[in-house]
Amino acid sequence: MKISAIETIQLPEFPLSCFVIVETDSGIIGMGEATNFPDVISAAIHHVFAPMLIGQDPTCIEHHSAQFYRYCNGSGSAGGEMRAASALDIALWDIFGQVTNQPVYALLGGKVRDSVKIYNTCGSHGGRITGRRDDEWHMEDAGTLAEDLLKSNIRAMKIWPFDYAHPTYQGQHITKDEIKKYIEPVKKIHDAVGDEMEIAMEMHSCWNITSAVRIAEALEKYNIKWIEDPIYVDDADNMAMLREQVKIPVLASERLFNRSQFKSFFEKRAADIIMIDLGWTGGLTEGKKIASMSDAYRLPITTHNCGGPVLTQASAHFCISTPNAIETETLRAIYGTFPEVTDDLVDIRDGHIYLDSRPGLGVKLGKNVFFRTDTIRYRTDAERKYLRIASGDPWNR
Numbered sequence: 001m002k003i004s005a006i007e008t009i010q011l012p013e014f015p016l017s018c019f020v021i022v023e024t025d026s027g028i029i030g031m032g033e034a035t036n037f038p039d040v041i042s043a044a045i046h047h048v049f050a051p052m053l054i055g056q057d058p059t060c061i062e063h064h065s066a067q068f069y070r071y072c073n074g075s076g077s078a079g080g081e082m083r084a085a086s087a088l089d090i091a092l093w094d095i096f097g098q099v100t101n102q103p104v105y106a107l108l109g110g111k112v113r114d115s116v117k118i119y120n121t122c123g124s125h126g127g128r129i130t131g132r133r134d135d136e137w138h139m140e141d142a143g144t145l146a147e148d149l150l151k152s153n154i155r156a157m158k159i160w161p162f163d164y165a166h167p168t169y170q171g172q173h174i175t176k177d178e179i180k181k182y183i184e185p186v187k188k189i190h191d192a193v194g195d196e197m198e199i200a201m202e203m204h205s206c207w208n209i210t211s212a213v214r215i216a217e218a219l220e221k222y223n224i225k226w227i228e229d230p231i232y233v234d235d236a237d238n239m240a241m242l243r244e245q246v247k248i249p250v251l252a253s254e255r256l257f258n259r260s261q262f263k264s265f266f267e268k269r270a271a272d273i274i275m276i277d278l279g280w281t282g283g284l285t286e287g288k289k290i291a292s293m294s295d296a297y298r299l300p301i302t303t304h305n306c307g308g309p310v311l312t313q314a315s316a317h318f319c320i321s322t323p324n325a326i327e328t329e330t331l332r333a334i335y336g337t338f339p340e341v342t343d344d345l346v347d348i349r350d351g352h353i354y355l356d357s358r359p360g361l362g363v364k365l366g367k368n369v370f371f372r373t374d375t376i377r378y379r380t381d382a383e384r385k386y387l388r389i390a391s392g393d394p395w396n397r
Contacts, residue, residue, distance in 0.1 A: 001026045001099070003058050006050045006088075008042040009365060010376040013337050014308040018042050018083075019365060022091040024058055028098050031364055032091030033310035034279035040080035041087065042378055048081060049088055050380040058095045065089055065285040069258065078257040082280060089283025090314045090361070097360030104314070104361055108288060108321040115352035116319040117327040119156035119200060120149055121306065124333040134333055139164075142185035143192030149332075153351035156198035156225060156327070161185045162215055166206040174211045179218050186222050195223060201248075203230040205255065209242050216246040226251040226273055239270035249273055254304035257281050259290050266297045273326075277304040278318060279311050287318055295324045303328045309338045309346045313363045316353040328353065342366050 002025050009019040018038035022030040034041050052067060068085035075081050097104045105111055122145065124133035137145040138159045149157055165178040189197055201224055207215065212230035219227070226249045231242055233253040243250045249272035256262050257280055265271050274294045278287045287303075294301045301324050303315040312328075312335060319325040330348065338346050344363040347354040356362065369375055 001028070001057060001059070002055050003053050005379060005381040006045060006053065007377060007379040008045055009369065010038050010042065011308075011341060011369065012374055013341060014334065016306060017308045017311070018045070018087060019308070019310060020045055020084075020087045020091050021365075022053070022058060022088065022095060024095065028095055029364075030058065030091035030093070030095035030098070031310045031361060032087035032089070032094070032283070033307050033314070034083040034087035035277075035307045035311065036083065036280075037080060041083045044080045044084035045088065046378055046380045049084055053088065054380065054382055058092050059099060061089065061092045061096060061285055064092060065282060069282065069286075077260070082257050082282065086279045086281060086283040086286075089285050090278065090310065093284050093314075094360040101359050103355065103357055103359060104284070104317040105321040105355060108284065108317065111320050111355075112323050113320055115354045116316050116325075117156075117352055118154065118330045118348065119158060119198070119327055120154050121158045121202075121329050121331050123306065123331050134331075138185055141188065143188035146189045146193045146197040150193060150196060152332075152349075154332075155196065155351055156200060157189075158200040158202050158228070158329070159185055160202040160204060162201070163204055163206055171207045171211060174207070174214060179215060183218055186219065186224075190222050198225040199223075200225040200251075201227045203227055205229045205232045207231055209238060209245075212242055213245045216248050220247050224248045228275070229253050229255060233265075236264035236268045236270040239265065240268040243270060243272070251275055251302075254280065258286055259293055262290055262293060266293060266299070269297075272299070274299050274301045275304050276301065278314050279305075279307055284314060284318060288322070291318075291322045291324060300324050300326045302326055305329045306331055306334070308334065309342045309344070309363050310361065310365075312338075312348075312353070313346055313355075313361045316355055317361060320353075320355055341369055 004025045005023040007021040016035040018041035020032040072081045093104050122134040122138040124135040161182040165174050165182050228251040233255045251273040252271040254275050254277045276287055276290050291301050305315045315328045319328050335348055343366045
């Protein structure tokens with residue numbers, strides 16, 4: 001069995017996502033997905049990695065992962081190339097599962113739990129959003145948002161109110177009044193539902209150490225789940241220094257892209273919880289290695305995921321087979337639209353994701369996607385032909 005063609009798909013429901021389809025001469029196809037700057041991801045897939053993969057055995061995943069990393073290392077092992085490699089790695093695991101008639105989680109070591117707990121990131125990009133938007137809701141009335149999430153048994157939510165204070169001093173200072181203003185969503189959640197809802201505080205590396213410590217001190221009495229990337233994560237010493245000064249668990253980081261970048265965070269004890277994005281860190285192959293390193297330091301791991309049905313399903317397979325994985329990120333604004341683009345069930349209910357025994361990832365894009373006029377498609381085949389086959393482009397690109 002050889003790889004015969006590679007196709008990328010972009011859909012307006014998921015404006016951050018680039019889906020990849022890896023075709024084989026046996027008729028088996030694998031699905032992958034990565035997020036952020038999908039045009040860049042698609043270009044890297046077709047112009048860099050497709051020539052490497054076409055004609056190769058898709059089940060030689062470790063070999064391909066090593067080749068991906070060797071190429072990406074020339075550009076810092078990050079960015080669009082690493083995201084492209086991640087999407088392809090996920091697709092190769094999907095193929096391997098179908099070849100062996102096993103779900104991906106079985107190939108990764110088997111289930112260690114029956115389901116994966118989710119938390120809701122209160123964003124609203126993409127999707128066919130109806131009603132109130134979570135990104136606006138969490139700033140306007142976070143208490144009623146928490147109540148609404150609890151109706152679906154979602155018991156953890158991530159918000160980022162302090163980001164709105166960043167522009168005043170570019171993260172170098174935060175005033176007492178700003179802390180008082182932007183802690184209000186946290187207070188409203190606590191007043192409305194108490195400890196029924198865990199609150200994760202996303203900080204998007206907005207702050208210097210002093211400001212981050214002041215924010216963390218103000219948050220302490222609310223039993224915050226974690227503070228995520230409070231400062232730039234390009235210096236593990238700084239993060240370790242911060243961690244020593246705060247009582248809230250420190251999480252890092254979706255902004256680290258491979259096990260070598262995580263290494264110093266482990267060694268310097270710079271985080272309490274590790275987060276990876278399978279669509280950014282080299283896919284399932286690299287993700288499992290980072291998880292094993294994390295486990296050696298007795299640290300839990302969670303997955304960052306702002307993607308569509310493929311990345312969500314891949315994250316579930318990873319977490320359900322990884323002993324130190326505690327939960328995965330989801331956006332209900334996005335997963336509510338999954339049925340519009342796939343006929344396969346992504347089983348999210350009661351605050352968890354459930355997986356059955358379908359081979360591979362168990363999810364494909366629906367046939368309707370390929371005939372829509374708002375689908376952007378590119379394809380590279382065995383003759384290295386690079387074709388755009390979208391019939392329409394409503395995004396005005």
